[in-house]
Amino acid sequence: MTVATEKPNIETAESQSPVSVAVKKEMTLALACGIFLIAGFSLSFVHELNPLVSVGCYIGAFITGGFYTSKQAIQDIIKGHFEIDFLMIVAALGAAALGEWAEGALLLFLFSLGHALEHYALAKAKKSIEALAGLAPKTALLRKGNLLQEVSIDALQIGDVVVVKPNSKIAADGIVIVGHSSVNQAPITGESMPVDKSPMPLEEVTKKGSEKIAAQHSVFAGSINGSGNIEVYVTRVAADSTISRLVKLVNEAQTQKSPTQHFTDRIEKYYVPAVLLLVTLLLFAFLVIDEPFSASFYRAMAVLVGASPCALAISTPSAVLSGVARAAWGGVLVKGGKPLEDLGSLTAIAFDKTGTLTEGKPTLTGIYAFSNYTESALLEIIVAVEQLSDHPLAAAIVRDGKEKLKKEIAPATSLQAIGGRGVQAMYNNKPVWIGNKELFTDKGQHIPEDIISKAVSLESGGNTTMLVQLDNVFIGIIALMDVARPEAKATIAQLRRIGIRKMIMLTGDNQQVAEAIAKEIGLTDAWGNLLPEQKLAAIEKLKAAEQKIAMVGDGVNDAPAMAKSTVGIAMGAAGSDVALDTADVALMADKLTNLPFAIGLSRKARQIIKQNVAISLGMVVLLIPLTILGIAKIGPAVVGHEGSTLVVVFNALRLLVYKQKNIGE
Incomplete structure (x- = not known):
């Protein structure tokens, strides 16, 4: 499926974002450091000048390049941690103490520039998520009798009626009670085509209350009205709207670590103390080998730079952040790094029948x-x-x-x-x-x-x-x-092509009906006459045989089975509190075609995470012996160290432009 979304018109300019301001300041100081470095290096060749002029330029480079690095190092020390920024400051000051002002300044320039570019790149991924919050308009046209009043969306209450003009954004989750229109729901559900909306009589709306309303009557805040004038009965306040909950859940997902991230965290836990011990031993190398203390100290500082695990620390979080952001823009909510990785390792998928594989109506x-x-x-x-x-x-x-x-x-x-x-x-x-x-x-x-x-x-x-x-x-x-969804057969075929070898229907319907639907759409198995607890037992049996299995359902009746599976996937989760709360992955639109997209994105994310870990560990394995042997000085070590960090970050950002045509990769 090609997902067509309207680019949101964010009212808060990038220059006004606190994160963007900090990134710009960091970039400015890094560039200033580079200017001082070039000036100091150039002036060192002018013999008529006092050497202190060149040193003064290098000191300027130390101040500008070391500002944010020192600030972070001090914050870490206050918390009782000795992190990478502290190591870089020690290495730069050590070089200066040996009179190697140029190398110390080069270290701080490349380190500060690398961090600024890294933060800029990560900010691009975060903006994809933050932009979701800017989808909803700030105000709404509230109907009060025959009068229209422009109010803040925060002032809207359940039961209010808002007027939505043609080609404008819908201000609140609700139900259309007047007018017909086609609504672009791509920002919320990822649907590529506008969805026709028709009115439901107000008395029926109030009678149904919290019951699930048919899709042709429901609208979401942040979606874009078409050419018709409609009136919407508000069913959720702004803080509880689908878009607000989506932003909250996506932001929470960023903090949930993937299996690979837990692995790299365990490595870092033992790796950093080991590096510090190695550097301490190298400081005293002059006692064992015939060299001055200054040479041992310089080698130790070079090893300190080359062995710092910057790239390893950022390799997985950057990919998870980009993957979660891309999924959200494709109408798929992935709740963290674990389901993002697990999706790509699935070999079997179990489906509920009614409303998932079928239309859900006779x-x-x-x-x-x-x-x-x-x-x-x-x-x-x-x-x-x-x-x-x-x-x-x-x-x-x-x-x-x-x-x-x-x-x-x-x-x-x-x-x-x-x-x-x-x-x-x-x-x-x-x-x-x-x-x-x-x-x-x-x-x-x-x-x-x-x-x-x-x-x-x-x-x-x-x-x-x-x-x-x-x-x-x-x-x-x-x-x-209850007939199969029009897209079910093609989706099942696509899942089979990408390596899902077992696809099973679990349903409370009779076995005869289950087998008829399964045969029509191409499932491998159909298990009928199942009660909810029997669906749970079926998932346990399948999980024992396949290890990695997903359960796809509506998030209500299938909640126990979804919780027991490797990945619980909710269909049509937009507007459904239970589905959003229950599932590990939520397909916001009621479309099976988003499932291959989610699995394909996960596989790409897993591929990139593996690449990033290999690049970061490979660079460390290369630099440590080169710096110990004195082959690589501080300058080349910094280039390799910061270069690998930027490579893994920009490699991860490729996920932001993932297209479903890459599904077989």
């Missing part, structure tokens, strides 16, 4: 006429009767029947519901019965074998069947089924 799938009746004549009789019933199957029959007939049908009369069996009514002064086989056997009627055979055949394909009788003559059969 659809009229077949009309079979007997006794010289035409299909349209049979359908007219059925619609005439069923539009008097309030049964969910009746609603589906009437909806789909009218769509096929393309006309309104006069209702039948004298409807009587027969519990668990069907209905009876009068049509053109003749009695009509519509129901299951038991309706007719209960009244002692014989059902012809050919009709029984047809009904059984349809039911074996997963359909629910109803027989139709007019004036004691069987005139037809109708079939209904």
Whole structure:
């Protein structure tokens, strides 16, 4: 799927962001350090000048290049930590003490410039997340009677009605009660096409309360209205809107460490003390080998620079941050580094059926006429009767029947519901019965074998069947089924192509229906007649066999199974508190096609994390022996050290431009 999103118009300029101001100051001081360094180095060749002039320039480089480094080092020392910034300051001052002012200044210039560029690059990733918060407008047009009043979105209360003009942003989560329009929900759900919205009567809205409202009536703050003028009944205050919760959860996700990050943290825990011990021993190398203390001290400072684990420390967090940000812009909420990595290692996926693989509502799938009746004549009789019933199957029959007939049908009369069996009514002064086989056997009627055979055949394909009788003559059969989503078959095929070898349906529906749907869309297995606790046992069984398994559901009935799986994935989580709270990964739009995108992004993130760890550890393994042997001086060590740090950061930023076409990589 190609995700098309409108670039948000952030009202807070970058220059006004505290983070951006700090990055700009850091960059300015780093560049000033470079200017002082070049000036000092150039003036050192002018023999007519006092050497102190050149030293003065180097001191200027130390002050500007060491400002932020010293500030961070002092903060770390106050907390009882001796981190990388402290090591760099010690190395620079050590070089100055030996009279190597140029090398000390070069160290601070490259270190400060590297940090400034690193912070700038990470700020770019964070801005992708912060931009989400700027999607919602600051004000809304509140309707009060016949008057419109512009108010802050923070002043909106549940039950208020806001007017949304054409081509403007929607101010609050709510339900359309007036007007028709197409709404661009890409900023929230990642859907590439605008979604048509239609009104729901206000009295029905207030009656339904907190019940889930159909997608064609619901809108989200931050989405963009199309050409129609609509009025929206507010269902959430600004702080609880879908976009606000999405921003909060994405920010929380940044702090949750991935398995690789836990691994690198364990390495650093023992690695840093080991480096400090090595540097201390090297300080006293002059006692063992024939060299002055100054040479031993210089070598120790070079090793200190080359062995510092800057790149290792940033390698995984930078990739996780970029991956989570890219997922959010694609309509997928990934709650941290662990699910981001786990998604890419899946070998099996279990799916709930109703509402996940299927439409979640019955659809009229077949009309079979007997006794010289035409299909349209049979359908007219059925619609005439069923539009008097309030049964969910009746609603589906009437909806789909009218769509096929393309006309309104006069209702039948004298409807009587027969519990668990069907209905009876009068049509053109003749009695009509519509129901299951038991309706007719209960009244002692014989059902012809050919009709029984047809009904059984349809039911074996997963359909629910109803027989139709007019004036004691069987005139037809109708079939209904919760049909597969249009995109389900293509999505399952795509998942198979990218290496998901086992895809299983877990459903409370009967086995016959489960197998029919599974066969249609290409699943490997279908397990029916499962209660929620049996779904949980099924996940445990699958996890034992496959190690890494995801459970895809709606986040409500499937919550226990989702929690037990390696990765719990909620469908259609936009606007659903339970789904957002339960899942490790939430597909904001009610679209299966976002699942291959999420898995593909995870695989790319895992690939980049491995590359980053290899680059950072590889550079350390290279620099330590080179600096110990004296082959690499402080300058080259700084270049290698800072270069590897920038490589891993910019490598991670590639995730921000990930496209689904890379899914097979």
